[in-house]
Amino acid sequence: MNKFKVVLTKEKKQKPNPDTLKFGTVFTDHMFVMDYEPEKGWHDGRIVPYAPLELDPAASVLHYGQEMFEGLKAYKTKEGKVQLFRPDMNAKRTNNTNERMCMPHIDEDVYVDAIKALVKIDSEWIPDKKDTALYVRPFMIATDNYLGVSASKTYKFIIILSPVGPYYESGLAPTKIYVENEYVRSTPGGTGFAKIGGNYAAAMKAESKAHEMGYDQVLWLDAIEKKYVEEIGTSNAFFKIDGQLYTAPLYGTILPGITRDSMITVMRDWGYMVNEQRLAIEDVFKAAEEGKLEEVFATGTAAVISPIGELFWNDKHVVINNNEIGSLSQKLYDELYGMQIGEKEDIRGWIVAVE
């Protein structure tokens, strides 16, 4: 394990009440920071008290958005062990994002070691109530003080931690989804597969429109034909039609979700046919009319699974599985969350202990 310099806080903050925890509003006592310069590479990895950053107003991240972020969770088992779920996948995805964004690669072992070291120091912040966890947010920002448009030469890599409750206050209750056919999220050749703030900023308009109309989230369609389903807000989308599963393929326009990958593996192990192929929204609605649309669910780190109870597209409206969580969605949630909190056996080597 890599060793990092540690400066402990002199004033520990008060921990939040685990019963009323929201998502992403409270932050722990420490953060990890590491700097990049072309001559030195990544250097000076350190854990320091959580504090505001000092940035020059000309820092290029503030103008051209050269930055990226990740998200994963640390869990505490009943026995008090601390564990992460597939953090190596976040490290790999970070490097894929960085490649697209002209940002420097980061050694995957250093990345995972930094997460482990920080989580260990702040492990008393991990809530252990059901459906709570410690959310880990690694991110990288371009720090050159330069107003020209070009890749920065210097960067900061930072990790912060936030004890969180359920992503949706309603927990596993089915959500209402608006199928967006005006705005688009990403195009082939664009940055849809990269985890960068720009993708999310550009999606806010459609999301606020959906919220105003009474929907929880947006289901994006492909940008060229506005025909094929892509992903939902901050999660990947799965459709169970006549016993088979469908989810959008990875051809650059959707985020390759780690939960998506895990669900596909688990479902295939259970004998389900999972098709990573384009699925027309029209066919989803047709399947619903024919009584073959059995379940729709979204997958992501924040909520693990979020069942979809209603879809609205082009003045058409369908209710899925009587607006109740489907049996497969529930089984997948129990399996993955069970593994994450150490109550189900980890037969695939996905759990990484923080010791």
Ligand SMILES: Cc1ncc(COP(=O)(O)O)c(C=O)c1O
């Ligand atoms: C746009 C988008 N799609 C999918 C996901 C799900 O990815 P993961 O399962 O790695 O959390 C996320 C969440 O990070 C996301 O922001």
